[in-house]
Amino acid sequence: xxxxxxxxxxxxxxxxxxxxxxxxxxxxxxxxxxxxxxxxxxxxxxxxxxxxxxxxxxxxxxxxxxxxxxxxxxxxxxxxxxxxxxxxxxxxxxxxxxxxxxxxxxxxxxxxxxxxxxxxxxxxxxxx
Numbered sequence: 001x002x003x004x005x006x007x008x009x010x011x012x013x014x015x016x017x018x019x020x021x022x023x024x025x026x027x028x029x030x031x032x033x034x035x036x037x038x039x040x041x042x043x044x045x046x047x048x049x050x051x052x053x054x055x056x057x058x059x060x061x062x063x064x065x066x067x068x069x070x071x072x073x074x075x076x077x078x079x080x081x082x083x084x085x086x087x088x089x090x091x092x093x094x095x096x097x098x099x100x101x102x103x104x105x106x107x108x109x110x111x112x113x114x115x116x117x118x119x120x121x122x123x124x125x126x127x128x
Contacts, residue, residue: 004053018069
């Protein structure tokens with residue numbers, strides 16, 4: 001079974017922490033929460049919720065607890081996409097691929113990465 005799902009605000013905070021961890025609640029508040037109009041106590045509550053869900057770890061730092069992300073940015077994004085495909089698209093990738101083909105603005109570098117991923121997928125299928 002996977003990790004619990006995330007709310008939009010939890011995901012935003014987790015992305016921020018992932019890019020800047022380890023960090024204290026104060027640092028998360030100053031760097032993320034303050035501009036969004038969130039109280040320091042709200043940031044603390046969200047960080048503890050993310051820790052309980054298994055997305056963050058907490059350790060004693062110098063003078064304050066420090067929180068670190070359990071997943072890399074890449075692993076977090078894969079998790080978010082997996083959750084989206086399973087819950088929103090019913091496990092079917094076709095609508096997602098149709099969006100990319102018809103509506104998404106894909107730059108040349110992203111297009112090359114997509115082709116590389118499709119090639120990897122084909123190789124995996126050939127090995128079965």
